[in-house]
Amino acid sequence: MSNAFERSPLRASRRGLIGFSIAATSAAALAACSGEDGGEEVDLDAQSTGAMDDFAADTPFKATEPFTLSVLWTDWPDLPITDTWQFFTEIEKRTNVTFELTNIPFSDATEKRNLLLSAGDAPTVIPLVYTGEESSFVSSGAILPMSDYVEHMPNFQKYVEEWDLGEMIDNLKQADGKYYMLPGLQEVSVPVFTLVIRKDVFETVAGGIPQTWDEMREALVKIKAEYPDSKPLADGFESASLLNFASHAWGARAGWGFGNGMVDDGSGKLEYTAVTDGYKQMVEYFRGLVADGLIDTDSLTASNDGSGGGSVAEKFAAETVFAASGSAGTAIEFAQALNATVGEGNYEVLQIAPPGGPFGQVVEPRNFWNGFMLNAEIKDSEYFLAILQFLDWLYYSPDARELIRWGIEGETYTKAADGTITLNPEYRLDAYNINPGAPTDIQKDLGWSNAVFADSTESRALKESYNAAAFVEYIDSVLSTRTPREPSPPAPLDEMELEQSSLLSTPLKDTVDTNTLKFIMGERDIAEWDDYVAELEAQGLQQYVDLINGARERFEEENS
Template sequence: MRSRRVRRAGRRMTAVVGATVLVALAACTADGGGDGEVDGLEQTAGSMETFEADQQFKATEPVNFSMLWTDWPESPIKDSWQLFDEIEERTNVSLDLTNIPFSDAVEKRSLLLSAGDAPYIIPLIYTGDERSFAASGAVLPLSDYEEYMPNFQKYVEEWDLRPMIDNLRQADGKYYMMPGLQEVSVPVFTLLVRKDVFDEVGAPIPQTWDELRTGLEKIKAKYPDSYPLADGFEGASMLNYASHAFGTRAGWGFGDGTFFDEESGEFVYAGTSDGYRDMVEYFRGLVDDGLLDPESFTATNDGAGTVTEKFAGEKVFAASGSNGTVQEFSTALDETVGKGNHEVVQIAPLGGEAGQVVEPRNFWHGFMVNAEAKDDPHFIAMLQFLDWLYYNPDAREMLQWGVEGETYTKSDDGKFTLEPGYSLDSFNINFEAGTDIEKDLGFASQVLAGGTESRALKESYNSPQFVEYIDSVLSTRTPRDPFPPAPLNEAELEQASLLTTTLTDTVNTNTLKFILGERDLSEWDAYVAELEGQNLQGYLDLVNGAHKRFAESNG
């Protein structure tokens, strides 16, 4: 097995501090490479002369590319991982990894880029992560090189994602990250409910937040010592998926705080909108009536008294979670109420005054490329390799399942089965049967797997219940239209960052106070005035000015 050079980023950055990030990023080329001329057309060493969608990429000579790797606490990287050897065997590409810990990955990534020490390939990038690096020119405008990525182009068109790709464009009209592409758009976190208990009290599975309240009231009457509803993520998860039904943004999805108002054609501030107030009032009512565990907004799902423990103890009957949480809750209930005596299901996001809408989620984590890579003799080979790695169906299957005939088999009807002696414990597949293909072999990794997925691949490793959840979302919910682009330039980004830090902190603090009853809703106007005193209008002027400028420049 070929050894791999794994570098620990912390050893190279001990003298770099936060202020250096701003200075060094500002010192990078300000135009982001966006002069309309594509460099690197002659940097063809190792590249395939013809490279088409769904074709196996293999460099014409051995090449080595540097990549940033985030170490997940549950599955820290091992030099013996088969994943990297399989990539090398198929592509003739070896990877020189720089490792950073998950706990401070965002900060470490920024420090590496600012210090000029970043690897060429920077994975695990979500939309928005690239903005500051794009404005400073630290990363490449990948839209300039799309012609070298036929798999990306094919699936963007087949899955009708071009409008969303165009929304990634920055102030110069170019986009600087390539996202993971999802064929189907379904929220990862929604509400999990004890269906058997809802059935017991005569409450149907709710379709709206008002229907949920009715069901919770019936459960409270049957189980008076319970708080039927809870969130194990300090409220941030529940407010995120609830906010869309109220026509706003909140919690994990609050982002920069803006929400595009179709009627006015301008961005407004979510945290001061009527929908946000209605959402806060709704959850305040649940707390007042003992239907929502107030610890949901102050505690996380770890340690004593977790939501999982409360679910197992029949103190909670509905809570935030993902497909994996369904299994976690079910396993806990097996120990307390017995197998076969409960049914936990994940339900489609609830509707409300804004309709039966969900957040568009056709993008997942993708990658950026260090601007220095364009001068590498193997630059075109790198683009072809990334296109294969991130968008080729065979590559995506390998990244998730390993090697066909060795770690898994695939039937004629597309069903994946792990071979005896192999498990994927994080998805409860052959749990603890032997070699975990994620922890022991590197497949199904949080860094590379799961970014781009066809519906079939997504369903292949999830439970039948999650497939039912996908069907329910696709058949009953409508994705909200993506917001139009409003990319800020470098100076505006710095100004906006200062403003949003203060504004978001005020929103989060007062959202908690309003919901928990520590501040009366009669003080809503005073809260709005506090935000206005923090130059809220100046921030909105920045965003709407950028929106108008981009529209005028790009048609």
């Protein structure tokens, strides 16, 4: 396979206001094609080689003429890609599209991706993009304004409307009123990361599953009393996961979800989350847990790989941790570790809804997952329209999403009349502990369920098809007991503002991250909170807040 900066073929032989939202993007597409409203003229008649005349939502895509599409591919260290993966050969067979890969390592994928884009060397399709990551490439013209062309993506439009995501799509707009990436769409808004607990211990020792952080504290105290050598709560993701899903209970944003640091102050303006009362209360809460020996402090500074004195999974197995940050995959990892110590059938692991707090029983909005950007040079391709159709099918068609997750129906899996999917007995999916021991792993050996495409767009049914019954229970618990928090109000910045924002936000965020952990770990007294705020103010905090609020007000005026 190619290294981080080589582009070579896989094989040498292989080449809110829904109505308004859709109408507006369609109008933008038409304007772009005619050269109006700043859009570059695109002659779709001349750039429709390979495109289907009758392409529509929920229909198969097959290019009328074969073409090769260059794709940026992130290599996971534990999932080595091979040129014999059935994923590639089957996509080519069904669609007449051959992938040409530029491979980059997972360890520094974001940096390598950004360097390729900045140098003008990026392939056509840039997957694994999360909302907000596109902003820095807008002013350079390196990426395509996707909103100009979604008229030609019927699957995307259909599921934006059916899943009521139009207002969130509008929030992707940049300062010019266009959006430059398309996210993966999730039918249900359920946080990916939350707490994974020893359900049996919480029920027998602590009296049940905590619904709030106050109840969680009470439970941890009881578990600590029963298991005195334990520090029952852990993170394992350098505190970024725990603070992310916990922060919403205090009306704040932290960890992975910090973003630009701005939250609605309740009056329509934005304020910097890290100086709010809610953020301080969150910090004080976790400081109290550390002071009482209820948190494994190593897990707040180390990644979940054992570098901090043993992985969280090992501590779960040793019964020194009983609740930790994680996803459905983490729950499987913990269960496998417990099998070797406690023994199968002697425990129960459960992923629970993030606890609530003073701000209510709220969770982060999670209707978007990773999506993609397109190199702006695609506008010059004779296959321009066909590429749009192919990506619309690949990312948003239910049939394509099922194919990418499970492989070939009738070969790797079967599907019952009620929609239930069963992996055939000769195949396994280790990542989700399905058919363990079967000879062929559909992910490692065949490329299905790969990390580049599989986790993007999902209906609820598809999400439930490969997860354990406990995860279905988790979805139900979140949907029935928690309310997704309103997305942060959009405040898109123009080119000059982006540069100014970067200069201000980076040192501010560094100060926040450093001192948040110091306060929680007890390395800095919470009595120095005002001094901490003064340090941020000396770094230009008010200037940054005014900059973002100015962009917010302008966006509201221009899009009212």
